[in-house]
Amino acid sequence: MARIVFTQQLRRFTEVPQVDAPAATLRAALEAAFALNPRLRGYVLDDQAHLRANVVAFIDGRRCHDRVRLDDPLRPDSEVHVMQALSGG
């Protein structure tokens, strides 16, 4: 099960579940989290379901490659961290 962890900065605004999901891609992992808290979607993704410009996702310590399709593959034991990028501060 891949694990997805959201920055605690988001807790000011909405619930941020830590999710273990059988997700094969970054988007599938995000969708598993959004299923638990639908409001979280708008904080992480924009109108076009792209990763927000000032949000960054790390997969096993590596920044994700694609911010539009979000199709970076996950391993069964991958750990995804969704963070706020310092660029937006």
Add this chain to the structure above:
Amino acid sequence: MQDRAWVATRKGLFELRRRGASWAIARSSFLGEPVSMLLPPQDGSARLFAALNLGHFGVKLHGSDDAGETWQELAVPTYPPQPEGDPVGGVAWKLVQIWSMAAAGGVLWAGTLPGGLFRSADGGGSWQLVESLWNQPGRARWFGGGYDVPGIHSICVHPQRSDELLVGISCGGAWVSRDGGASWSLSAHGMRAAYMPPDQSGDPNIQDPHLIARCRAAPDVLWCQHHNGIFRSTDNATSWHEITSAPDTSFGFAVAAHPNDPQTAWFAPAIADERRIPVNGALAVHRTRDGGRSFESLRAGLPQHDCYDLVYRHGLAVADDGCTLLMGSTTGNLWASADAGESWSQVAANLPPIAALRFG
């Protein structure tokens, strides 16, 4: 008498209360978060709205049914899926900011960057893009003014006909709908764009009205603080004429229209265009009481040296009585006047940069 007002700032929303002759901060909400616009309770609803523009996590809309004591997050206007290919005008279909809000006839309106107008018929529970305006062919020639993308900063609903509204766009001129947003006509004829090549300066579709304000009692009268001048319409935006009698400068962002007297309006002048500071470091409010034929430069109580405050387009407001005014600056100064701008007193000196203020 309106004894309450709201101040949207870079670091939160502040409620002001008038007690006697003075105003004071009574409550804060969203401390630390950028609030780009607010809408006080109106149109028969008790709901107060605050639009946030979170740096990392996008635009959010909150509503309060108890005057700011508690808030709930509401739906936010969302652009529909962007068609394949290059978007019109190079503008992505992504919400950047809620820049204006209005309510009338049971409909809530939100003007946004990058240029979309949204409507809600359920108090902010859901939103629909007004596609009839978004799909105007002329949108391809709109461009950003102050931001990288175009934006709707003014929504002037007709006070007697709630299905008639005018929107002001930087930079896309002014547009009027008389059927609740089903169809639109460009209504910026007579405006002049000094920042365009001469053969395009009269094009109504690329004008940069910084703010448009309507006289409530005489709704055919509209005032416009434009990027390169002041314009006024007396025929409900069918035509605009330039007013050139303002002293020192006719540049600025804000305009407040007297609610009952169509001859009176207030402006917050600044040096054009690149510097955007008060003329000679001295802050003034320009007032006309004769339809723009002449202006008074009102300065009593405002700093007259070493002042570099700029008043944003939503930073000057007049109350229903036509003599109570508030003015807030990017430097976080807030002033009040109880005598139609003749004199001012400082309400606060250390607020965050002020984006918008409104009575109600």
